[in-house]
Amino acid sequence: MACIELKQVSYRYPTSKTANLKEVNLTVESGEFIAVIGRNEAGKTTLCNVIRGFAPHFYQGKLSGSVHVNGKDVLRTEIGDLSWDVGYVFQNPFNQNSGVKATVYEEISYGLENLGIPRREIFDRVDEVINLLGIAYLADKHPMKLSGGQCQRVALASIIVMEPAILLIDEPTSQLDPKGTEDVFKIIDMLKKKGKTTILVEHKIDRVAEYADRVILMDEGRIVRDGPAAQILSDPALLEYGVTLPQTALLGLRLREEGLPLERIPITIDQAAVSIGALRKEGGGI
Amino acid sequence: MKALELKGVSFTYPNGFKALGKLDFSIAPGEKVAVIGENGAGKTTMAKLTNGLLRPGAGQVLVNSEDTAGKTVAAISRHVGYVFQNPDDQICNQTIYKEITYTLRYNKSCAPEEIDRRVKEALALAGMAGMEEVNPYDLSFSHRKFVTICSVLLQEPEVVLLDEPTAGQDLACMRRLENILDHLQKKGTAVLTITHDMEFVVRNFQRVVVMAHGGIISDGTPREIFWNLDVLREAALHQPYISALARRIGLPGKVLTAEEFAAALRGSGRTL
Numbered sequence: 001m002a003c004i005e006l007k008q009v010s011y012r013y014p015t016s017k018t019a020n021l022k023e024v025n026l027t028v029e030s031g032e033f034i035a036v037i038g039r040n041e042a043g044k045t046t047l048c049n050v051i052r053g054f055a056p057h058f059y060q061g062k063l064s065g066s067v068h069v070n071g072k073d074v075l076r077t078e079i080g081d082l083s084w085d086v087g088y089v090f091q092n093p094f095n096q097n098s099g100v101k102a103t104v105y106e107e108i109s110y111g112l113e114n115l116g117i118p119r120r121e122i123f124d125r126v127d128e129v130i131n132l133l134g135i136a137y138l139a140d141k142h143p144m145k146l147s148g149g150q151c152q153r154v155a156l157a158s159i160i161v162m163e164p165a166i167l168l169i170d171e172p173t174s175q176l177d178p179k180g181t182e183d184v185f186k187i188i189d190m191l192k193k194k195g196k197t198t199i200l201v202e203h204k205i206d207r208v209a210e211y212a213d214r215v216i217l218m219d220e221g222r223i224v225r226d227g228p229a230a231q232i233l234s235d236p237a238l239l240e241y242g243v244t245l246p247q248t249a250l251l252g253l254r255l256r257e258e259g260l261p262l263e264r265i266p267i268t269i270d271q272a273a274v275s276i277g278a279l280r281k282e283g284g285g286i
Numbered sequence: 287m288k289a290l291e292l293k294g295v296s297f298t299y300p301n302g303f304k305a306l307g308k309l310d311f312s313i314a315p316g317e318k319v320a321v322i323g324e325n326g327a328g329k330t331t332m333a334k335l336t337n338g339l340l341r342p343g344a345g346q347v348l349v350n351s352e353d354t355a356g357k358t359v360a361a362i363s364r365h366v367g368y369v370f371q372n373p374d375d376q377i378c379n380q381t382i383y384k385e386i387t388y389t390l391r392y393n394k395s396c397a398p399e400e401i402d403r404r405v406k407e408a409l410a411l412a413g414m415a416g417m418e419e420v421n422p423y424d425l426s427f428s429h430r431k432f433v434t435i436c437s438v439l440l441q442e443p444e445v446v447l448l449d450e451p452t453a454g455q456d457l458a459c460m461r462r463l464e465n466i467l468d469h470l471q472k473k474g475t476a477v478l479t480i481t482h483d484m485e486f487v488v489r490n491f492q493r494v495v496v497m498a499h500g501g502i503i504s505d506g507t508p509r510e511i512f513w514n515l516d517v518l519r520e521a522a523l524h525q526p527y528i529s530a531l532a533r534r535i536g537l538p539g540k541v542l543t544a545e546e547f548a549a550a551l552r553g554s555g556r557t558l
Contacts, residue, residue, distance in 0.1 A: 280551070
């Protein structure tokens with residue numbers, strides 16, 4: 001079932017001189033894990049803002065076309081009602097902090113309190129999420145006294161705890177070390193297995209290659225590519241849109257240029273190990 | 287001579303967390319060093335100690351061979367420019383011009399023509415030429431990061447500390463950042479860069495410092511560091527993708543780049 005449907009959507013922020021989204025058509029099926037890539041200011045965050053109703057409800061500005069989320073007409077639905085369906089994790093985790101709570105535990109509870117969830121259930125859900133994200137040790141810390149990486153995990157936790165069917169996650173790993181990044185991708189993968197729909201804006205293309213099912217490339221407010229990760233991320237045209245390819249794809253393209261008969265351009269280490277490893281064996285006695 | 291030297295520096299936060307223990311480190315003028323390590327390893331604490339935002343509990347911090355003990359942050363900052371992890375902790379003016387010239391105007395240490403020359407140079411390097419009058423908060427996170435980098439460039443300090451400049455940068459911004467690193471190196475500036483991007487390290491650095499549990503556990507070339515699996519494990523880091531692939535399929539040599547990978551593959555008997 002389609003849980004997000006955008007038809008001919010164009011949108012312009014009030015402060016912007018030109019359209020920030022142009023004639024965007026997008027259908028997302030329930031349970032998909034989609035990565036949105038593209039250079040800075042290509043429209044990635046704006047796309048998220050339209051799906052969660054903040055554009056135009058909060059930012060104002062002009063929107064044409066239609067946006068439906070879980071069957072709701074977003075243009076006629078209040079942001080508060082949409083927050084049951086859509087969770088958004090901010091690009092800058094420092095901005096997500098409510099600023100009104102004194103501990104991480106209370107910060108993560110905040111959204112549930114606002115939704116009027118019973119107290120006992122709040123405790124259960126917060127406990128589960130902080131264990132899931134490995135941040136139980138931060139529970140009593142002040143939210144403003146966290147490192148970048150810790151702050152990013154707390155921001156993610158405070159959205160996951162609300163259990164929205166659709167998660168919009170805007171560069172969740174920008175402050176994280178490699179292990180933290182890996183952890184976050186594993187968490188998103190796990191949410192996918194629970195049937196959640198995830199739209200992830202991310203620059204770390206090698207991670208995207210490993211986890212995303214489908215990749216959307218944006219440029220100048222338009223969706224310019226939309227397809228399976230393996231197809232989109234092995235296409236050197238990405239470079240013209242200011243997006244790098246996975247390291248293994250760059251390597252594959254180079255080896256092919258040098259005459260190595262690679263059938264497919266690999267986008268992950270696993271794929272590369274198989275395809276390049278096989279060629280080595282064929283080469284004989286290496 | 288050393289641009290910056292930390293001698294037996296220890297630091298414990300007021301809550302009792304021992305962030306650094308007896309750290310020794312130095313960097314020469316014109317040297318570029320990458321600092322890697324997991325969150326909480328002590329990277330940012332080390333950066334804050336070098337420009338006086340934090341003061342060592344034990345040991346000495348020397349800038350241009352002078353002990354910084356007793357000097358104000360403002361005085362140290364003239365020699366050590368620090369670009370924060372979060373640009374929003376740093377930006378406090380309504381226009382880019384006012385923001386990046388703030389210190390120079392305040393110090394009155396620089397002629398107006400020279401300030402304008404530096405503004406033009408820095409904005410061109412940052413890909414923001416002609417944007418003097420734009421409000422930094424109308425820009426993306428990535429651009430705001432470049433605004434803070436420009437603020438530091440304008441002061442022309444002997445040491446520059448960049449705290450995770452690669453976070454959230456696209457390809458074009460990454461290239462701009464790499465240009466700025468080269469520019470600083472040519473000017474003889476010592477540059478210390480904290481980063482989680484191993485590919486960025488391979489492309490741009492000859493010296494890498496690995497931090498773990500509040501100390502430096504290794505200091506060497508990218509090849510030495512990224513093929514020392516024990517060090518990587520201790521620091522919870524991984525090899526760059528190309529190195530990991532080379533190891534996985536058993537390519538000889540300590541491969542770091544796609545170019546080396548192709549050469550090693552040719553050398554290993556496969557005729558291309």
